[in-house]
Amino acid sequence: MKPAPMPKLLYGTAWKKDATADLVFLALKTGFRGIDTAAQPRHYQEHLVAEGVKRAIFSGILTRADLFIQTKFTSIGGQDPDNLPYDPQAPLEEQVHASVASSLRNFAGADSDGSYVDSLVLHSPLRTLPDTVKVWKTLETYVPRRIRQLGISNTTLEVVDYLYTSPDITVRPACVQNRFYPATRWEVGLRKYCRERDIKFQTFWTLSGNPQLLRSAPVRKLANSANVEPPVALYALVLGLGGTAVLDGTTSETHMRDDLRGIEIVKDHAESEEGRPIWSECLGGFRQLIGEE
Ligand SMILES: NC(=O)c1ccc[n+]([C@@H]2O[C@H](COP(=O)([O-])OP(=O)(O)OC[C@H]3O[C@@H](n4cnc5c(N)ncnc54)[C@H](OP(=O)(O)O)[C@@H]3O)[C@@H](O)[C@H]2O)c1
Numbered sequence: 001m002k003p004a005p006m007p008k009l010l011y012g013t014a015w016k017k018d019a020t021a022d023l024v025f026l027a028l029k030t031g032f033r034g035i036d037t038a039a040q041p042r043h044y045q046e047h048l049v050a051e052g053v054k055r056a057i058f059s060g061i062l063t064r065a066d067l068f069i070q071t072k073f074t075s076i077g078g079q080d081p082d083n084l085p086y087d088p089q090a091p092l093e094e095q096v097h098a099s100v101a102s103s104l105r106n107f108a109g110a111d112s113d114g115s116y117v118d119s120l121v122l123h124s125p126l127r128t129l130p131d132t133v134k135v136w137k138t139l140e141t142y143v144p145r146r147i148r149q150l151g152i153s154n155t156t157l158e159v160v161d162y163l164y165t166s167p168d169i170t171v172r173p174a175c176v177q178n179r180f181y182p183a184t185r186w187e188v189g190l191r192k193y194c195r196e197r198d199i200k201f202q203t204f205w206t207l208s209g210n211p212q213l214l215r216s217a218p219v220r221k222l223a224n225s226a227n228v229e230p231p232v233a234l235y236a237l238v239l240g241l242g243g244t245a246v247l248d249g250t251t252s253e254t255h256m257r258d259d260l261r262g263i264e265i266v267k268d269h270a271e272s273e274e275g276r277p278i279w280s281e282c283l284g285g286f287r288q289l290i291g292e293e
Contacts, residue, residue, distance in 0.1 A: 003118035003148035004068040006175070006200055008239050009259060010034035012249030013049045020045040023251060024052025029061055030256040036177075036202075036247055038072035038123060039099045042080040046071060050106040057110055064111035070119035071103045072153065073135065075126050092131060096138040104146060120147040121177055124154035132159060133168060140171045151175035151202075157190045164197060177202040177247070180238065181209030186290040195243035203238055204247040207231050218285035225278045226269040231255075232262030237286045239263060240270075240279075 086098035180203035270279035
């Protein structure tokens with residue numbers, strides 16, 4: 001019961017409100033094969049994400065097995081207290097069970113074998129490590145049947161290291177989802193840690209957090225040389241760092257198409273005789289800019 005392979009670009013479903021189902025359907029029709037959502041009604045309409053997914057499956061665009069679906073458990077601190085997928089007075093373990101049950105209910109009907117998600121991400125560590133471990137241990141009880149793999153978001157290296165090394169933990173983290181931006185120095189240390197342990201690092205704020213990278217020489221040179229737009233060149237360079245996947249929440253059909261096609265155009269360019277030295281120079285320059293070397 002392995003998860004579907006994690007695609008390079010995951011379609012991000014935050015803040016799409018009533019347009020969520022239509023945008024998810026459009027993203028899948030355009031070629032996205034990974035979806036990121038959360039049981040956090042304040043920012044995500046998970047039931048509408050599921051509606052878009054089912055519409056795409058029933059239209060024959062893809063099968064459930066083609067799709068990597070990722071959702072999250074969000075603790076009380078990240079929730080709208082008036083709109084929650086669990087009873088905030090219930091013990092932590094019950095909150096997790098209720099949240100997972102509501103996610104599985106949303107995606108029920110997408111697969112004849114019963115509902116499952118490929119990845120469930122703890123939206124952020126809780127206030128204390130024992131509470132984080134309590135939530136993680138509860139999530140572990142669903143792996144691999146209902147949840148194929150676990151991950152953690154908005155985290156530090158210390159918490160990831162605990163989850164990766166502690167004898168208390170049975171299911172090791174398969175992915176980390178954090179901001180990719182200057183304030184954390186683009187997570188050079190955490191990404192190295194993850195890369196060395198085959199933990200996928202998913203980036204968000206990749207465009208919005210990096211106006212200076214979008215204007216930088218390596219991004220502009222790669223964009224010119226591969227004939228893609230700077231956002232696509234930036235996505236391609238982030239993917240070129242290795243062990244990464246990018247969350248892309250565009251609402252534009254043109255950007256969806258350009259991003260999916262563009263990262264493949266850059267890949268082909270990087271492997272061509274003419275493009276290889278330029279790719280290597282741009283990736284080297286990009287690594288330097290973010291302090292990776
Ligand atoms: N774990 C967490 O706490 C957390 C926090 C935030 C986000 N996320 C996840 O990450 C996803 C992405 O969020 P994000 O904050 O990184 O930003 P985003 O939602 O991907 O926003 C990208 C912005 O850049 C614009 N843009 C311009 N050219 C683009 C291009 N070629 N491709 C894509 N966008 C382009 C988009 O406008 P257009 O719409 O016009 O293209 C949009 O305004 C979310 O939906 C969510 O799934 C997770």
